[in-house]
Amino acid sequence: MNEPVSNQDGFNRSAGRQLLLIAVGSVVGITLLMLGLSWASSLAGGARVSKGIDAATGTVTLALADEPPQLDSTRSTDTISSMVLGHVTEGLIKNGEGGKLAPGVAERWEITDTSATFWLRPDARWSDGKPVTAHDFVFAWRKTVDPKTASEYATIFFAIKNAEAINKGQAPVSSLGVRAEGDRILRVELVRPVAYFDKLMVFKSFNPVREDFFNATRGRYGADADTLLYNGPFKITRWVHGSKLRMEKNEFYWAKDRVKVNVLDFAYFSSDPNALINLYKDGKIALAGLNQENLNEALVKRWPINRFQRGSVAYMEFNHRKGRPTANLHLRRAIQLVIDPDEIVYRVIKLPGNVPGRSLFPVWLDGVDAKFREEYPAKRIMPDRVEARRQLALAKKALGVDKIPPLTLLSDDGALGDKLTEYYQETFRRELGLEIRIDKQIFKQRLAKMSAGDFDIVSAGWNPDFPDPLTFADLFASWNSNNRGRYKNPELDRLVAVAQTSTDVRTRMDVFGKIQEILIEDPPMVPTYEPGVVYVVDPRLKGVVRRVAGFDPDYTNVSIGEK
């Protein structure tokens, strides 16, 4: 507005000097302030600057995706808590080498069609030195099925006598079909034969909880490092919420000689892939996942890259409710015929570790003598536009319309979800002339819409609870509440019932083979891919085990070696 007054330059110079003084003063001030704040927050406890691998102290530093939300095994549902619990607690049976089961707290067991008996080892101890007894299992199992606990995994106990009635509030908790004979024998009564009962015992809900300790924590069991009792290879010695969790070797663990590192230090809680890879690059953590962006860098730098299939299956699920066009078999088949899992994995996802989806049963499941999918290969659907259009014409005729109304595709808000939904939208338009409306929702809203049946197609998936085909096979049984599209096929229901009660391996696998055929002929969903992860591990860290069922990653057997 106004012109500078005279001798402005001289004024500026001295004002500049003044400003410089202020600047120097504030730098000194900030330094002092930061030292003060740092002192204050070091009292509150934060991450120290440490190395990813410290051979001298036997410490491995790692990152957790997030704070473990629930370490009370009777109520825990999420994978992060599973992973932590897998290191600090142990059930009757545990995962051993090469996908086989290994004795945990139980040294041996016997499972029949009507009962199961476990003989507990005498040297299994809690981290306070007291022995782990059969009573600890009885207490934990009763706690989980108790309706007052409101455990979401109570259903996994329903093969045990009275479990379902207790959970519905129709029988007293003490009537659960499990009892301790002395301290070292645990007897379980079953209402139906369970072919995979031993595999089930690996699941965290079946872990022991000691009654006196649980009650002493006054409802805060598992809330802090000192309100949880440990019987696994490690124990939590320090847990700063949202920040770090430190595990040290448990001196009372019965197989402590097999534990080769002293400390697992989860010093960072972050799920940001770039932050994690930067920490890895800086030598602060020993393992980090890769995404599409930093995979190239890893390749250029020739880092040893590992891949691992998570064990889950991703698919497009159809809605079969009345009035939904997708209830029509021909429309579903038309869509099935234009979905190309190879293209999805190699052109859209473009990340090693992912496998094209050909069946609801993933490739890692065991069959009778070999892998299930080798013994019962899934019929391969080749993309076929001519046949797809013929099916579409049949669908239009059956529905009595000239044009299929726009279909709603419900999906989540992840970066990969975006790419995939756009691919589906374009493919369906190009191949079939179908109009797709994408309904992108955040997690809880997507679940709400799935449960309410507010979709035509939804991109969904399933993580196995235990390594048996049944965890997938019963997904589309008409009574399963995870069957969000309300698919109903009497033959499939009958076969699932057979698989649930039979204990003969051959019979069960034959049944799963037939279920696989039904899922392709009358599809409730179309498999798209089996998700995988790619990750880098510090070459000095040996023995990291990745698992499809149970907790993952498994650091219980790691050791520190040479590069």
Added chain:
Amino acid sequence: MWRYTLNRLLQGIVTVWFIATATFLAMHAVPGDPMSGDRAVTPEIRKNLEAKYGLDKPLAEQYVIYLGNLARGDFGISFTQQNREVNDIIREHFPISATLGILAIVFASLGGILWGALTALYRNKLPDIVIMFFVILGISVPSFVFAALGQLALVKLNDFLGFSLLPVAGWGTVSHMLVPSLVLGLGTMAYLTRLMRSSMLEIINSDYLRTAKAKGLPATRIFTRHQLRNAILPVVTVLGPSIAGITTGSFVVESVFAIPGLGRYFVQAVQQLDYTVIMGTTVFFGSFLVLMVIIVDLLYGFIDPRVRVS
């Protein structure tokens, strides 16, 4: 003065009550169900869960219970972190966000005042043009870009030096705080620079400045006593909301640098429909904002005596 303070505090309490009620209603109007998970549960288990968290009661009753707990300062237990009280979450994580926020605001306000004064003194000359270029950059580039770039720069720096000068993520020491708080303060710093510049220019030709010059005061004295002190007023005005904004808006920086602050809980709670944490953090941050505005109003009186009179 006391009456004025008391009046402002009462207004603040009404504002907080309004925030609490609006959040409560909005939260329950959002589609979705806090008790839902990846795995569907049987109707019985669902009922058990609802009873456990008091969600089976009618909404009006839930509201009354909630207001009662609020008056006692009890926000309840988190739905997702099922063993933690919301009060604990706030108590453990807010100091970290606050530390980060205080540092960021110190950087932002000192930087803003310095750069702003400089640009005004060298108006339309090279320093002004260069600084204003960066100011526009700072205002328009979102903080997650700066955060990612800042972290990348640290990795490159440590790589170049061959040792870890500054940690790339984590929390606990001075070295952990430096880059995240700078990144967090950048946007505000740019905004304050612009504000400071315009307010300096506004008074550069005011009567009192001319008088000061006419009576021969030394230039440095004019600058600090008359120009800077008056120009700072608008900056102080926006400082209150800025402090609250920075402290509550640190989610991105916290997640990039793996800092265990409250911002992460604030955002995740909404995505996961963790009712108690949503209510707790929103009411807490709301009260914090209201308090900051009140403090700035009172502070204003000390800087500008005219406000005290009215």
